[in-house]
Amino acid sequence: MSRIGRTRSISLAGLRGDVVDVEADIAQSLPGFTLLGLPDQALQESRDRIRSAARNAGLPLTRRHLTVNLLPAGVQKRGACHDLAIVLAAYAADGRVRGVDGPVFLAELGLDGTLHRAPETVAMVLAAVDAGHRDIVVAQEAVADAELVPGARVRGYAHLHHVIRAFGGSPEGTVPPEPDGHVLGAGRAGSGGEEGSTSPEARGPGCTPAPDLAEVAGQGEARFALEVAAAGGHHLLLMGPPGAGKTMLAERLPGILPPMDDRTALETAALRSLRAIGAHAGGLDRRPPFEAPHHSASAASLVGGGAGLARPGAVSLAHGGVLFLDEAPEFDRRTLESLRQPLESGEVVIHRSRGTVAYPARFQLVLAANPCPCGFGGGNGSRCRCSVLQRRRYADRLSGPLLDRVDLQVTVRPVSAHQLTGAPAAEDFVTVAARVHAAVERQDARWREAGARGLVASHVRRNARVPAPVLRHGPFAVPAVAREPADAAVDRGELSARGHARVLRLAWTLADLRGRERPAPEDTDVALNLRSRDEEQP
Template sequence: MGFARTAALTLSGVEGNVVTVEAQVSDGIPAMIVSGVADAACRKAPDRVRPAIVNLNLDMRPRRWTLNLSPAALPKTGGGLDLGVAVAMMAAAGHLQPHVIEDVAHVGEMGLDGTIRSVNGVLPMVVAAAEAGITEVMVPLESATEAALVRGVRVRAVRTLAEVLAFYTARAEGVSFELPRPLTRLRPVPEVKDLRDVVGQAAARGALEVAAAGGHHLLLVGPPGAGKTMLAERLPGILPELGASDSLTVTAIHSVLGALDGADALVRRSPFVAPHHSASMASVIGGGSGAVRPGAVSRAHRGVLFLDEAPEFRRDVLDGLRQPLESGEVVIARADRHVRMPARFQLVLAANPCPCGSGGPRGCTCPPARRASYFARLSGPLLDRMDLKVGVSAVARSDLALGPGEPSSVVAQRVLEARARQRERWRDEPWSLNAEAPGSELRQGRWQLPSAERAPLDRALDEGTLTLRGLDRCLRVAWTLADLSGLDRPRSSQVHQAMTLRQIAGVNAA
C-alpha cells in the first residue's frame, strides 16, 4: 500500500482554488476511484496520466487506486489537475519520495506522451496558491511568464513528465536539476486612438471627459456617422493607467480567457470591450453550460463596455446589466455553487434617434408608433443608471473648418488631475471615484451641499422628474465637474450642468 499527497490548482469563475490531491494504491481488484465533485474532463485525468507514466518505463501495473480531490464539495473543472494527479500517483507508486512534493502546487494538462500543456487561468490560480501560503508552483513552460507575475512564489517551468520526474528525484537526493527557462515575450503596446480624430462634437467630447474623470456611465444618441463609435473607442485613451491591484485583477481575467499570449507584464491599459448586438446573455453577463466563464462585463472590468446600437440588444441582456452596474460584480448561480466575478466597468451606450437613423422631422421615415417603441427597448431602470445622456448631432461642413480638437494626451492630463482630487477626498474610504461614492455620503454629513445649491435637485425630486437614484447620480457628476474645474465643492452651475447632462430629447430624463 502506498500513499502520497500534493497540491493542485483549479478555477472557479475567475478565482483560483487550491486542491489537495491524495493518492492511495493497494492490492485488490483493479479499479480507479475518483472522489470529489469533478466534471467529465477532470474525472478522466487518470486515463491521461497512467499512459504518460507508463511511457516513462515506470511500473504502473493494474491495482486498486483511490484519488481524493479535496475539498470534496468544491467543483473541479478542466484538465489543469492532471499534473498534480500524475505527481501524486508516481509518489504513491514509489517512483518519487512523498515528502518532496507536499509543499508544491501543480497545474497543467497531460498528454499521453507525457507532454505538459498549458491551461487558461494560470495567473489567478497562482495567486490563490500564494494566498494559501504556498511558495512554490510547477507550471507548463508556456505559462511560466504568466505565473511569474505573482510575487513571493517560485515558479518551476516544465515541458514533460520526464522533467518532473528528474527534478523531484534530484531534489530527494539533495542535488540540483536545471529546468528550462521560459522565453520572455513583451506585451505589445495597444493602439490608443486619439480624440484629435473626432470632428466637432464639442458637447460630446466634454461629456466624454466628465465620464473619464469620474467613472460615469454615458449614453450617446445621434444619427449614423455622427461619431458615436469614434468617441467611445477613444475613452480608454484618456483614462489613467490601472493601479497595481486593478491591473492584477484585469490580467487574471485575461488569463482565464486565454488572452495573455505568454506576455511577461501586467495589463496596464483599461480594456475596451464591444460585443455585437446579437450577443447572448452568457457571452455578455457570463456563465456557460459547464465551467462558468466571464462575460463581456467582466472582460471590461476597470475599463469600458461599449454597446453600439444598444436598442438592438436583447431586452434580457440589457436588463442583466443593472445588477453589475450597481454592485460592480456578477453573481452566477448554479445548482451546486454561486460564482462571483468582478464587473466594475464604465458603460457607454450608443443609439440612433429612431430605427431609420435620421431622427429629424424632415428625414425620418419611421411611423410615430415605431419611433416611440424604439427607445422603449431601453428600460427606464437601465436609463436611470446612466449618469450622462448626450445628443450627438450630424457633422456639418462648418465643423470641418474648425480643424482638429484637443489630443487625448491633453484631456488625459486633466482627467488625471481630477482623479487625484477624488483620491484625496476619498482617501479614508473604500472607493476612490465619485461614481462609486454612495449617495448617502453625498446627501448628508460632511459632503452635503448647501440647500440653495441643492434646490433644483430637490424640486425635481418632488415633481417626480428625478428619482432618488437620479439625484445621487447628479450629485456625483456635479462633484466631478467641480474636480475638473479645480473647485473644492460643486456650486450651482455644476449642479445645473449635471442635471442638463441627464436630459436629452427622446430619453427618460430621470
C-alpha cells in the first residue's frame, strides 16, 4: 500500500478561512504531477514552480507520478500560498520528511527554493488559529505578520532547504545562508498586546504625532460635536462653506479616538493584508485607521468588489476607525446609498458568481459637504450664486435614509479674524482625548454588564451600537423624564423611529462625557440640537 503524505494550508474566502488538507500520493506509473481540488490558475502553475524549488533545495521530487489532492475538494483554492504545504506533502509521501501533518504551512516558493511572504499572511494565520491550529510555518519575512495573532506558535524559514532539515529531511548540496534574525526554533507565540488596552498613549508602534486639534481656530460647536462623536462612536455630518475647517476637523478625529481593542486591531491588520497593504514589523497597530476616498470612487472601491471573489473596500479598511467622505454630495448617489447596510450592521456582505464574502466594517462615517453648489450659501448667503432649486437639488444628493443614520449634523460657519489671530489657543488633542477616554471607560463598564445579562451582543462597547429596545426599556433605558424632548419630536414628525433611538444614544454619550449616571433632560435637548443642523436660507 502506498503512503499518503499529509499537510495543511489555508484557503481564504474574504476574512474567513478554510483549513485545506493537502494529500499527496506517489503511484508506480509514468512520471507526472496531477493537482486536484479546484485549484485556480496561480495554483495550477505551482506544479512547475515546486519542481524547480525542490531541485534547487537539494531534494528533488519523486520521478514517479505524483498526485496532490486539496480537501475539501468542493472549495475553490486560490493563490500560491499553498506551495510549501504541497511540496512537504510530496516529500512525506516519499518518506523523506516526518512530522509535517501537524503545522499549517503558509508560504510561496521561488524557483530557487526561497520562501516568500504571502500578502494575506495575517488573515490566514487568524483563520488557522480560530480553527484550532496554532503551529504555523511561514517565510522568514512573514514572521512579524504571523506573530500578530495571539496564540500562534510561529516558525519562520528563509529557504526550502532549511524547512526540509527542520522536519528530518536530508537535502544535498550547500546550505543556503540564512539572514540575520532567522527564526529556526518554535518561535514565539503571538501576543497582540494587552487585551482591551484603550489608554490614549497606547497608539501603536512607530506612532507619528496626531494632527493637533488645537490647530483648529474657533468652531466651538463643531469641536464639541467632534468630541461627542469620538466618545460615543457616532457618525457625523459637517456642513459649511469652503475653508471653514471641515476637513481639518475630520482629519483630527482619529487623534482623539481611543485605541482599538486587540480583536478589532487584528481584524484591521488582516483586512489590510488582504489588500497587501504593508508589513507589521513593529507589532499590532491600535491606531484607528483613517480612510478618505476621492469623490470619484466607485461603489466597488468603497464597499468592496472586483473580479472573481470580492476584495475589501474602503469601508472595511476603515474598520475600527474613520471613513471620511469629503465633498459628499459629489459622490455618485448609488455609491453613497451602498453605505446604508454597513452603517446598520457593521458588516459588508458581497455576492459574486464565485462565492459570497463578508468583511467587518464597523467604522465612524464623517461626511463633509458645502451648503450649495457654489459653496457660499447659509452663513455667507450674500455671496451665493445658486438658485433655490439648485440648492435643493444639491442637498437631495444626500438622501433622507442616509442622513437618518448620521447621529450628529452640524453647521460649520466661517471663522472671524479675531478667532484666527486674537483668540486664546484651543484645547489640544491630548486634553480632549483624556475626556473621551473617561467616557469610553464608563460605556465599556455599562455595556459589559448589559452583555453579561444578555441584553446586548458581546462586541457592543459604545453607545452608537446599542440596540434601540435597550435604550427605551429595562435597566439601561433613558429615564422617561429625560426622554420627553425626543418623544415630543417624534410626535411632531421631526424624528423617525430610527432618529429617536439615535438621539437617545447621543444623550447617553453626553451623560458619559459629563460623568452622570443617567441622561438628564438637558442631555436630550443638546442631542436634538446636535442632530438638527441649522439650515439658513439665502
